[in-house]
Each structure stands twice: as C-alpha cells, then as structure tokens.
Amino acid sequence: MKSVPVIAIFDIGKTNKKFFLIDEYYKIVLERTANFKETVDDDGDPCEDIDLLTNWVKESLADILSLKKFDIKGLNFSTYGASFVHIDHDGKVAGPLCNYLKSFPDELKNEFYATHGGEEAISRETASPVLGNLNSGMQLYRIKRKKPELFKKIKYSLHLPQYLNFLVTGGYYSDITSIGCHTQLWDFVKNDYHDWVYKEGIDKILAPVFPSDKAMDAVINGQEYHVGAGLHDSSSALIPYLASFSEPFILISTGTWCISLNPFNDNPLTADELNKDCLCYMEYHGKPVKASRLFAGNEHEQQTKRIAEHFNKPLDQYKKIKYHAEYVRTDSADNSDRSLMQQSLFGERDLSQFASYDEAYHCLIQDIMVQQKASTTLVIQNTGVKRIFVDGGFGKNPVYMNMLATAFPNFEVFAASVAQATAIGAALSIHKHWNTKTIPGDMIELKYYALAHKMEVE
Template identity: 60%
Template sequence: MQKIPVVAIFDVGKTNKKLFLFDESYKIVYEKSARFIETVDEDGEPCENLESLRLSVFDSLRDVFRRQEYEIRAINFSTYGASFVYIDEEGRPLCPLYNYLKPYPEELKKQFYNTYGGEEKFSKETASPVLGSLNSGMQLYRMKYEKPELFKQIKYALHLPQYLSYLISGEAYSDITSIGCHTNLWDFSKGDYHEWVAKEGILEKLAPLAPSDSVVPAAFPGNSYAVGIGLHDSSAALIPYLVNFHESFVLISTGTWCITLNPFNSTPLTEAELQQDCLCYMQYKGKPVKASRFFGGYEHEQQVKRIAAHFNQNTARYKTVAFDPEVICKLQREQGSMVGAKASKNQLQESVFAQRNLASFSSDVEAYHQFILDLVTQQVASTQLVLEGTDVKRIFVDGGFSKNAIYMNLLASFYPDKEIFAASMAQATAVGTALAIHRHWNSKPMPNDIIELKYYAVTHDANI
C-alpha cells in the first residue's frame, strides 16, 4: 500500500489543542482534539498545564507515526501568542507558563514606561498598545525585577510555538510572527528589537531569529521529516489569503473579537489609532499587518440572550434569521439619521444596542436586525481605522459572522464601492501553518482553491 504524504500540524488554542494531518491537496485526512484542565502558578493564577501539553505532543505523534497509511514529511506548530516558556541550559522549563491575563504590577509598569519614553511614544515605536502581561516582553521585564535568581537561569525565553518546535527539533529559534505581535519587543520604525531589549539584558535570553517559513531536522535519529519553527496563530490564519490573493484586500476575522487585518497598510500607527485598540501583527514574510479590533462576537452573545429573554425565544433561533431589507428601511424611517451613522470612538467599546429599549420593537426579528445594524456600524468604524488611505477593493469576512446574512448584506451596503465576500475554509490557522512550509514537504504547486467565497452585492434600497 502506497503511503499518503502528509504534514502534521499542532494547532494549540487556549481551550482546544488539535492535531491535523493534511495531504498534499490540503485536505484533512486525520484529526485529533484534546482539552486539558488548567493548573495554577505560584500566585494561584490559572495557567496552561505545560507538562500535559508536552506529553500530549509526544503521545499524539507516537500515535500517528504508528499509522501505516501516512508518511509524515513535516511537522509545524501554531499557538496563541503572548506566552513564554523559560528553559534552562538542559531545555527544561524553569517555571509555569504564565497566563497573559495575569494582572501586571502597576509600579513596575510605571517604572518601565517612565524609563523608556512614556506610554505614547513607546507604544508608537513598538506598535503595541499598553496591555500589561499581554505585551509578552513585559513578562520578561517582570521576571528580571521580581525573580532575578530565576532570570539568571534562563537560557532562552521561547514563545509557545517555538517551544513546541524545540521539543521535536532540539533547536531553539525566535519567530517574527510571535516577536512582532504587541510584545513591546520589536521597534517597527527601525525593523529590529527595541533598544530596551539589549539594555535590560533581555536580548541574550531570546533565541536567534529564523525565517517563519524555515525548517530544521528532527532531533530523533533515523527520522527524515522536517520541523517548522512555529507561528503565532493570528498570523498563520492570514497566510491562505496572502497565498491565494495578490490584489490588495482586508480580512475581517470574526470570533469573540472581530479583528480587521490589512496586510497592505504600512503606515505607522498614530497615537489616536493606538488609543482605539489598533496594533500591528507581523506576517510570516516579516511585513507589518495593521490591525484593529472590537469585542463584536462577545457583544453578539450578550445581546442575543437579552433579545431572546425579552421575547421569550430560544437563542438558537438567531443563527438563521434571514435578511429582510424592508425591516432595515422601516428602522431607518423611524429612527432617522441615528441608524447607520458612523460609530464614535466610545461606541467601538460600548454597544449602542445595549442602551436601546427592547419594548420599542414590534418583534424579536426587528430587534435583531437593529442589533446587527448597530454592530455593523461598530464594525465599519473599527475597519475604517486600518482601511483609510489604502486602495483596497476587496473585503473578506471569515469566522462566525461570515455565516450571518444580515451582517454580510449590511456590510456590503456600507461599502458599495468594494467587493464583499464571506470566506469559508476549514481550519484556516492550521492550513496557514502548513502552507508556510509548503516547499519543504509538498511536491504539488501551491493550491488556489482552498478558500470558498460567497459574494455579497448591494441588492436593496436601504440608504446607509
């Protein structure tokens, strides 16, 4: 029996840890999922169970290597960002995998920003809003000042994707998609580490930078598969679009957060943009990706519960509400210029719909249309922050809202001069992680049919 050539991809989220095998056409031929119970660090804060994760990687690989039908040619990793594993000379973790939501000491934060030019100046240089532990470089700074003895023992601080790669290859590298994502480590104006990284003795704790699409040999003798150095998940999810589309585009990735990614906007972040939660990611070829975000998916969850409770309905009903342009026109007539008006800075954080009286709506369907209209108004305000001044003609939407007909039709109404597409692709992050190392394992050309698109045109008279 001829073996199927495959790439193994570990896609590690905060909740689900998945292993996929993709064939050379990027079809999933094997999938395994695991969930671990969190542990706590020395302060009682919840954190990832690093030992469970490490054992799971080896157990999962052992399992797929036993399967005779597959020939594993390469392995790569993508994980959530802002998380460091600190290893000693022997490659052993020195402490827990601290949670990026762990509260950051206010005095230490003040000390840092006062030393390095203040929050506004520093944030502009590093394209990193002030986010505490979510700026992963700040975790290293904290380690140096709060645990100096432990800091001295660190051979390397590896972001989580690079640690998982290290487990298989035995080689330590840093990757620009992790280093360049709101870490406070990278100076976007200079295209190098920020000066504080060397001044504080952090640079020597960071492994050498390697290209995101590079591979190294496996550490285990007798194995011929290649090992990728790992990618930050947000950057990995963008790769299929960069590979398939060469004209400029914007991707709105929708989930708990609605994140607008513009890989074709290289203008430096302004103070105003940083204050409105804009940041820069780094794509796998090392170019900045300007991004904006708001809490759209979370807000949808909350307001759907409120509508369902008020109208005595099941929340599942709102997954399939059809778009009704007449309802939108009625809402516009009744509420005039309020409907579809540009969202203010505050409205990016606060839902307009949360302030609305549900008793003013004749039905739950009408209320839901109003909610999505308010939400899309927020979406446009957020997207405009990274769209402004660029010649983008296409907007792709993936994730949960790409399946919401009201959201998609209203977005098309707000952007009559652009092509709006709902994009669907199974496991975009894992596919992107595989595509990054395509040339090292795949004998076929890069695929151009892995993203399904549904076009939304302006087909109604709603004047937005």
C-alpha cells in the same frame, strides 16, 4: 499500499489542542483534539499545564510516526500568542507558562514606562497598545524585576510555537510572527528589538530568529523530517488568503473579537489609531499587518441573550434569521460617534420599542455595524483595497454580511471560509519544503454579497 505524503501540524488553542495530518492537496486526512484542565502558577493564578501539553505533543507525535499509511514529510506548529515557556541551562522548563489574562501590577507598569520613554512612544514604536500581560515582553520584564532568581535560571524564553519546535528538534529559535504580535518587544520603525529590550538585557534570553517560511532538518527515530519554527495563530490564519489572492484585500476575522487585518498597509501607527485599538501583527515574511480590533462578538453574545429573554426565544434564535431590508433603520441620529473601545449604542436601547425579535436583532447588528465600519475604515487608508473577506461566525450571518455590504458599497464583500485556516496556514508557510504539488486554488470557499440586489449570490 503506498503511504500518503502528509505534513503534521500541531494547532494549540487556549481551549482546544489539535493535531492534524494534511495531504499535498491541503485536505485534512486525520484530526485529533484534546482538552486539558488548567493548573496554577507560582502566584496561584490559573495557567496552562505545560507538563500535560508537553506529554500530549510527545505521545501524539510518537503515535503518528508509527502509522504506516502516512508518509510524514514535515512538521509545523501554530499556537495562541503572548505566551512564553522558559527553558533553563539544562534544557528543562524553568517556570510556569504565564496566562496572558493575568493582571499586571500597576506599580511595575508605571515604573517601566517612566524608565523607558512613556506609554505613547513605546506603543507607537512597537505597534502595541498597552495591554499588560498580553504584551508578552512585559512578562519577561516582570520576571526580571520580581523574580530575579528565576530570571538567572533562564537560558531562553521561547514563545509557545517555538517551544513545540524545541520539543521536536531540541533547537532554540524565535519567530517573527510571535515577536511582532503586540509584544512590545519589536521596534517596527527600526525593524529590530526595541531599545528597552537591550537596556534590560532581555535580548540575551531571546533565541535567534528563524525564518517563518524556512524549514530545518530534524532526525527522529532515525528518520529525517523538515520542521518549521512555528507561527502565531493569527498570522498563520492569514496565510491561506495571502497564498490565494494577489489583489489587495482586508480580512475581518470574527469571533469574540472582530479583527480587521490589512496585509497591504504598512503605514506607521499613529497615536490616534492606537487609542482606537489599532495594532500591528507581523506577516510570516516579516511585513507589518495593520489591524484594528472591535469587541463585537462579545457584545453580540451579551445582547442576543438580552433580546432572547425579552422576547422569550431560544438563545440561538438569531441563527434562524434572514436579512430583511425593511427592518433597517434609515435614521442616523441615534448613531452618534462612540469610542471603538465601547460597546455599540444597542445596550442602551429599550427593547419595548421593537415589535419582534427579528426587528430588535436587525437593530443590534446595525448598531454594531456603525462601529465595524469605523474600525475597518481605520486600516483601509490609501492601500488600493477593493475586497473584504469575512471569516468566522459573522461570515455565516446573513444580517451582518448584508449590512457590511451596505456599509462598504464600493467594495466587493465576501463571506469566506477555510477549514482549519490556522493549521492550513502553518502547512503553507513551508510548502516548498514538503509538498511537490502546486498550491490548490480552491482552498477558500467564498460567498459574494451583492449590495445592489439586497441578496446573497452563491
């Protein structure tokens, strides 16, 4: 029997570690998932167990390469961001993989910004709000200042996707999608590392940048494979949309955060936009992607619990609700301008004013939508965008989707879904190196929400 040509993708999330084989038609033909317990770093704070992850990657790859039914043409990697693995001069892991949620010392933060030009200037130039350890460059600054012996040991600090590449190829590389993701390392104006990176000597432990759409050749067990350098997961998940649509669009990626991504907006970030939680991601060809964030998924989780308790309903009752236009409030007096860093007005509402769960839930989504409209509008600007795609949890929510269509009456609004978009994006980024077929046109499933008829159109 002829073996099936595939690409192998490691897709590493904070919780789920996944391995996929994807065929030339971008269908997933094999999937494996693992979960690992966290360990603690040298300060006693929880962090990823890099030894467990390393062993799982090596074992998974060895197992898959031994299967005769698949002909593996290439490999690539996508992982969560803001995470460095430090490699010493002997090619060994030199320290723990710091958790990006770990608190950052105030005195060190103040010292850094006082030395290097202030929060506003650095945030604007690096397209990165001040986020502590989520600015992964600050993790390297912290090591240099607080753990100089560790800093001396480091040959290269690799973002997590490039560490996985290192495990396969033995090479040291950086990738622009990881460097450009709220790290405070990259100056988006100069298109180079920021001045502070050179002044602190951080550039010396950052590996050469390898193009995200290229592949290197690696020999494993006598067989040659085409291997990508790896991608940051948010940038990777955008690639199927960039491959499928040429007209300008916005993607609202929904989960705990609702992130509005505009790959067609390269206007520099303003101080006001940064204060409203805008930032830039980096598209895999190195173009800035202006984005705005809203903590709406988290608020939805909190407030649906409150509504369910009040009306004595199951926690997931909202999944059964259809859109009812009669529940939409026509008054706007209550929807005063609120900071996008705050939750919506709904948390202050008295639930006894609602006659039913459905009415309360519609009000919750309408209150969230006030902020969603403001957040998404921040990245539209003069970019010619006429389409909005929504993926993730809210894309499956008819109340949210119908209200979004109402909030943006001059746009085509679609619920969009791509099975395992992050892994598919990593495969697409090096398509020409492993795949002999054309990119299929049916990777993305769309459902159009038409404003005029207050209905969903399949």
